[in-house]
Amino acid sequence: MKVLVGIGGADDSLVALEESVRRAVDTGDSLTVGVVANPESNRDPSALVDAATAALADAGLPTDVRELSGDPGSALVEVAESEDFDQIVLGGGKRSPMGKIKLGHIAEFVLLNSRTSVKLVRDDAG
Amino acid sequence: MPGERVYPEDAAGSFPTPPLRITDSDGREITVDAFTGDADAEIDALVAMYDDFDPEDRAQGVPPVGESRIREWVASLLEQDGFDVVAWHGEEIAGHATLVPDDDATYELAIFVHQTYQGAGIGTELINALLGHAQASGAALVWLSVERWNRPAVALYEKVGFETASAESFEMEMAIRLNDDTG
Numbered sequence: 001m002k003v004l005v006g007i008g009g010a011d012d013s014l015v016a017l018e019e020s021v022r023r024a025v026d027t028g029d030s031l032t033v034g035v036v037a038n039p040e041s042n043r044d045p046s047a048l049v050d051a052a053t054a055a056l057a058d059a060g061l062p063t064d065v066r067e068l069s070g071d072p073g074s075a076l077v078e079v080a081e082s083e084d085f086d087q088i089v090l091g092g093g094k095r096s097p098m099g100k101i102k103l104g105h106i107a108e109f110v111l112l113n114s115r116t117s118v119k120l121v122r123d124d125a126g
Numbered sequence: 127m128p129g130e131r132v133y134p135e136d137a138a139g140s141f142p143t144p145p146l147r148i149t150d151s152d153g154r155e156i157t158v159d160a161f162t163g164d165a166d167a168e169i170d171a172l173v174a175m176y177d178d179f180d181p182e183d184r185a186q187g188v189p190p191v192g193e194s195r196i197r198e199w200v201a202s203l204l205e206q207d208g209f210d211v212v213a214w215h216g217e218e219i220a221g222h223a224t225l226v227p228d229d230d231a232t233y234e235l236a237i238f239v240h241q242t243y244q245g246a247g248i249g250t251e252l253i254n255a256l257l258g259h260a261q262a263s264g265a266a267l268v269w270l271s272v273e274r275w276n277r278p279a280v281a282l283y284e285k286v287g288f289e290t291a292s293a294e295s296f297e298m299e300m301a302i303r304l305n306d307d308t309g
Contacts, residue, residue: 095187
C-alpha cells in the first residue's frame with residue numbers, strides 16, 4: 001500500500017509517524033512523509049524533515065520525505081490525489097485537561113476534503 | 127491562529143452554592159453536593175455510574191470504557207485542583223459535573239448524567255451548583271467543548287449563561303465568566 005503520512009510537528013503527528021514506520025517495516029508499505037507547517041505547533045519544519053528522514057533511515061526504509069508548502073491540509077490532499085496514494089495517515093488529535101479528544105485543524109480539513117482514505121492514529125496512552 | 131477562545135465581557139449573575147436539595151421531575155429526591163472523593167465508597171459510587179454509562183452518551187472519548195480505565199480517569203480528575211459536584215439519589219450517583227484547571231488559570235467543564243436520570247432537570251442543578259461552588263471560591267473563567275449536533279446540551283449551557291466562544295471545529299467551544307476580578 002502507498003501511504004502518505006502528514007506531520008506538522010504536533011505530538012500526535014509524531015505518534016502517527018512512529019506507528020506508520022512500524023507498520024511499513026512489518027508490511028512493506030511504501031511510505032512517504034509530507035512535512036507541513038502547522039500553525040498549532042512550535043516545531044520547525046526543516047527540523048521535522050531531518051527527524052523524519054532519520055526515523056525512516058533507522059528503520060531501513062527508503063527516505064522519501066518532502067516539505068510541502070502552502071496550506072497544509074490542501075497540500076496533503078493534492079499530493080495524495082495527484083500521485084495515487086492509497087491512504088493518508090494523520091495524528092488523531094490531542095486530549096484536553098478533561099481527557100476530551102480534539103482533532104487538529106489539518107485533520108478536520110483532510111477528513112472533509114480528501115478523496116483518499118484517511119487514517120487517524122490515536123495514542124492509546126492518552 | 128485558529129481556535130482563539132472568546133469569553134463574555136460581563137460576569138454572569140450569582141449561582142447557588144451546594145448543597146442543593148431538589149425533587150426531580152420524576153419525583154425523586156436528589157441532593158447535589160460538592161464531591162471530594164475522600165471516601166472510597168464515594169469513589170466506588172462514581173465509578174459505578176460511569177461503568178454503567180450508556181456508550182451513546184459518551185462525548186469526545188470520555189468517559190473511557192472499562193472499569194479500570196474509568197477508575198484512572200476519575201482519579202486524574204479528582205487529583206487536579208478543580209471542582210466537582212455530584213447528584214446523589216440515596217446511595218447512588220445520578221450525575222457528575224467537574225471543572226478541571228488547564229494551563230491558563232481557566233477551567234474546562236464537563237457534565238455527565240446517567241441515562242436513568244436524564245431529562246428530569248438534574249443536569250441544570252448540577253451545572254448551577256458546580257458554577258456556584260467555583261464562583262464562591264473565586265474562579266473566573268470556564269470553558270467547555272460540545273459536539274455541535276448535541277442540541278440539548280448546547281441549549282442547557284446557553285440557559286445557564288454560556289456563550290459561543292469558538293465555532294470553527296467539529297466541536298464548538300462555549301465560555302462563561304464567573305467573576306470580574308481576573309482574566
